[in-house]
Amino acid sequence: MPRRHIRVTGAPEAPLRAALTALRTELGVAASFPPEALAEAERAPRFPSHDATDIPFFTLDPPTSTDLDQAMHLSRQGTGYRVRYAIADVAAFVVPSGPLDREAHRRVTTLYFPDLRIPLHPALLSEGAASLLPDRDRPAVLWTIDLDEDGRTLAVDVRRALVRSRAKLDYAGVQREIDAGTAEEPLALLKEIGELRERLEVARGGISLSVPEQEIIERDHTYELAYRAPHPADGWNAQISLLTGMAAADLMLAGGTGILRTLPTAPDGAVGRLRRTAQALHIDWPHHVSYAELVRSLDPHRPHHAAFLQECTTLLRGAGYTVFRDGALPPLTTHSAVAAPYAHCTAPLRRLADRYASEICLAAGTGRPVPEWVTAALDTLPARMAEGTRRAGTVERECVDLVEAALLKDRVGEEFDGWVVDVEERRPAVGTVQLESPAIIGRIEGTERLPLGERLRVRLTQADPGAAKVRFMPA
Template sequence: MLPDFAAVRTEFALPTAFPSEVLTEAERAAAGPTGERVDATDVPLVTVDPPGSMDLDQAVGITRTARGFTVHYAIADLGAVVTPGGALDAEVRRRGQTVYLPDGSVPLHPPVLSENAASLLPDGPRPAVLWRIELDDAGETVSVDVRRALVRSLARLDYAGVQADFDAGRPHPALAPLAELGPLRRELAVTRGAVELELPEQEVVPDGAGGWTVRVRRRTAVEDWNAEISLLTGMSAARIMLDAGVGLLRTLPAPDPDAIAELRRTAVALGIDWPAGATPAQVLAGLKHADQAPRTLAVRRAATTLLRGASYQAFGVGVGAPADAGHGGIGAPYAHVTAPLRRLVDRFGSEVCLAVAAGREIPAWLAEALPSLPDVMNASDRTANAVSRACTDRTEAAVLADRVGEGFPAIVLRADPGEVFVPEPPVMARCSGELRAADTPVVQLVEADPATGTVRFALPDPGVASSPIGCPDRHAPQAPRHG
């Protein structure tokens, strides 16, 4: 049985098309001028995205200097093409963000912009918001500049290809220092207290026979390094906003001390070493090369309690800066500015930073819009996450529908409520019975309903032996990014 993604679109009332007036305005915007800007077409930049992507938000270029590093990060300039108060502006505020389904996305902007005029494609000069960030030898920020520019992407690359080039010792010159800077920034993240869960990250993909299946997505080192550059830019944006007293932050409360204490008790009970004075970030980072995958997965699942309460906070428009301006998963204040083709808030964040960097007051339309954006983004985040989960659930159920009653080697992620990870096929689901975190029993599939996405396991009758499995390398936990 095939998973019904059309039913998911209907269930969440996803838009099926753009209104004609929005398309007309987008066509005009795509053909119109982009205003005065600095010529930065001599800066070597490349884009790195999943294969086949056309909505290219970022282009990156890194150089090694005598004092450290220079990062150039070019961001698609939606602020130059979306007229405040117009039909297009109203429509994208209604949508909030691009929603991704396995059989196609529901885009934030019409493709004439997101996959053409506003995308950083490598076919000539493109308008962009260009960040220039100077770093020292340790990877710490020294200075930040942001302005509108014309840029030229030299190549449209994908993660697997870039990783292969690094592995072969021939990285693209625009990216060569990333192998040094990426790990430096990751070390700084652990020092800041950034929490990386690295739970298995599922994705729905074609099965090669006209259907769909689920697999664990394997992140490359390049993907993690590149994510650190995006996080660096978002932290730089947040610093600009906080210094200016106006902006829009992505926030997440710092981990509660009681939650940290409970995680430590869980880790110790599972046999995970937690040195005196160590932070959750340090302990989780130290699990990367742990040889006991079941207990590693169980403690990572327990650590999800540290990352609750993500939201958006506007300030400086009749509202003071939040008492806790930080992002607990990143270990620093953070703002979304790097994905404006796919996320509404990034366009507004970029406009705040551009105005502040130029020494101007933020325009009235921007000041008026900021207070309304947290509710819009929180709602669209909930929808996007629910759609993604619904598609994965329905695919898992479809893959397992004809296997009800079978036994599957599993890893217990938590005991109450019971939750297990089945490595093959890679499924995370509820499980009933007397469970203990990090055990590796064989569990029985008792329900798999593709119509609802319900998958349930149970411990079989006593006497069924546990499986001596670990978690094979091809299902190694992958690191979801914060945001």
């Protein structure tokens, strides 16, 4: 599921870049790996016996990405389609309970800062030997999913295989080829299958967030905020990943053992806050229109719509990992945004749980027992993932605070029009304000009860990316 994408430009010594470096020190985020983990990462992997290198896979990622978790090949199959989705086989490199495994359990996820990322695995693995880079043989977990003419799943096969990607593609280039009608069939089918899966998502009540990337541009020692709207190809690619995650969940549920990504329905309070944010950003949200319908109507190319889509990610904060075993299914098996059972399994280079999910699916698909090293870690994995997710959330929140402070650092004392979108229950003079322009959210502290859901003229009292977060007071 999406996170907020923020990217900054500028020299390393620029105030915002320096503040991000200081933030990593403050949070104790270390980029380096222990020597013993690096030594293990240099060992040769265990190669699978099934050879699928004749299939011309391609990867689809941002142009600068080198940690490539997934490669795909799409083809017609009778009146339907065949989706082959190769996932980097991290377990082929990592020894259970070894130095790499211990370090992965400590890190849990790749951490994304606006200026760099702190990887889950050493770069020589995540951007080298395990990455599905083009023209190199790689061990993979290969999913083969057959679909009918409407995009519904007919059959699923998962096995270990040796694969070889033929091309590293990016979203803009793929979009141009598909729009121009010059894409060859395996790539052209991305649109056809992606749109079928999007229609099925709408029918089951699911919702995919097309979250724009925020870019912070430095010019003459000031910062400007811009958004990069995703291409339709981003969404079609996400549908292939969702398809695989749903197939993984179904395999686990049928096998009686698994780890699902679950999300209960958002509480009324969270939806109410989002409605107030929509009002602040002049987005019309009639009460008879559902959240899913509203999101599908938004245009991420419009800055206020883009800002609202960023805030929509707050409804995903209740997501967690749910373990079950021996056929005892949990009370909640679905992810409310997917509107179906779902599992994280397609990003093992960047997320710890995916390696375990792949092993459970491989066992379920072949009728073999789940490996002991997987079952031994299963009960503690949700807490480990929750801890890592909280850390990633802290990084995201702190980065957003720094970015917003950088954008407003020269405007302390100015007044802005905003809307009060949240008020603390025990301190009704303290809350959150959403500015109309720029589309920034900040803390507001007054001396009287704040008018929740109402427009308010506010004054910026502090904004320093090196020391102080953005703060407002009623004007």
